[in-house]
Amino acid sequence: MGRIQLKSVTKSFGDVEVIPPLDLTIEDGEFTVFVGPSGCGKSTLLRLIAGLEDITSGHIEIDGTDATDVPPAKRGLAMVFQSYALYPHMTVRKNIAFPLRMAKLDQAEIDKRVEGAASVLNLTDYLDRRPGQLSGGQRQRVAIGRAIVREPAAFLFDEPLSNLDAALRVGMRLEISELHERLATTMIYVTHDQVEAMTMADKIVVLQAGVIEQVGSPLELYRTPRNLFVAGFIGSPKMNFIEGPEAAKHGAQTIGIRPEHIAVSETEGEWSGVVSVSEHLGSDTFFHVHETGLAETITVRADGEVGFRHGDRIHLTPRQDVIHRFDAKGLRIE
């Protein structure tokens, strides 16, 4: 079980309120991702759930029990840190066994669980090494191993992949998703990388300045962002925002159109502009188009290889059915 509820939770450091009153429910077995720019309070929120920071007011419930004043060790949660936070003086085996030792399990049970976790995470050959002798990816696996042996109510991940290189990150992302499928345990995952959020989450919580901007499934957030912030944050490349007469035509202060929802043509289209930069990825091509008279840059994503280059004049046509409209306050107009 691992249903976590935050009720009117606030957090202040001195006079600075970093989390204004916040309510959130994370259902049992759900993979929830907290995403937002640096300093948005997502890590603080995770630490409040973990019990590593005290909340200023409000309540945290884990499986219906008030855990507000319960110390971290007793909350039944396991955490994987950005820096891995392995115990450098212990071998991999002892690192993974540590939470079990603290729980005073008998040695046979500890050995069994450590071996089990090691085989799941491909660490069997490294059990007698120390963290210093492992690569970044292996260290992260040890950190995950240390978390899973406890069979916690929920896993908390604090930007666990940000110290890994790009290739390894994709691999570990998959492994964590697979782990979630297999364990079906609640996971709360903090990241500033919206790609990680989109690919892993059942539910994404978008945060800005300690405030929840929107909660929803990745596709809900992608299709119906509640406001300009979410619209700009979710999706890569970023959504294009257009103000002025073009927006007024749609009865909005601002309209948003995603790069993948704009068709490019050499000859005709609703808008036209000059290619400033073209990025050819093979699978798709990104164009950064200037001189459209709509916004400084319009980003366009075309499927496959499209041969326009710097300086080419091209024509753009947005798909009318997926234009997002926002009012003067930046809120979505349905």
Added chain:
Amino acid sequence: MARTVTTRRKSLNTVLAWAVGLLIFFPILWTILTSFKTEAQAIASPPLFLNFNWTLENYAIVQERSDYMRFLWNSVIIAGGSTILGVIIAVPAAWAMAFVPSKRTKDILLWMLSTKMLPAVGVLYPIYLLFIRLGLLDTRGGLVVVLMLINLPIIVWMLYTYFREIPGEILEAARMDGATLKEEILYVLTPMAIPGIASTVLLNFILAWNEAFWTLNLTAVDAAPLTAFIASYSSPEGLFFAKLSAASTMAIAPILILGWFSQKQLVRGLTFGAVK
């Protein structure tokens, strides 16, 4: 660009370093040499450097006149006891200051250090009276407590510096793993800080071993350590340099040997945190 150091410059530096080293070591060397001279040779003018009749006579006389082993044992107990007690008290204190600092932590640290600037003689009278009242005069236990208190600021400072180098996330991980505060300090913090704790222990053992003001003033016979042993050779009969030197050599030998074997640890400990 890396700075190039020429061979000439390197040798010059080496010579300079040796010269300064020898200058610092000279008084100790002179004491050791004098301990092998006769009393007459010890005060000869011009002084004799190596060209004298080497003798072990002084050592024999010193050993005969006073019970060296008793003083040595007292020194070991007092220096060792005060260091161990100090570390036991300082580890939690330094933990608190390093990992749960308050607004006043820096001030408290400075205030603690400032007590080291107080002339010891300023508190001799009250402490002496206290010792009489508590029956601690000339006891090893009393000295252990006093020397521990004297060196506590340094122990806390040093440990604080080492602890600050340990990432807080590792301790948080231990907390998440179900460790109590005691287990966190015992199984995670202390083993990680062992090099720092070791150099703190060494330095404080040396400081306590060499401490003369309190050991001379608060002991007479029973608890007298090696400092008192040396001092006993500079009194009523006048100064007997050769014997005094022999006594001094015997007193500093253990700590000199300890320092020699642990110099790597000491240097590492003292420069810890200076460079990352």
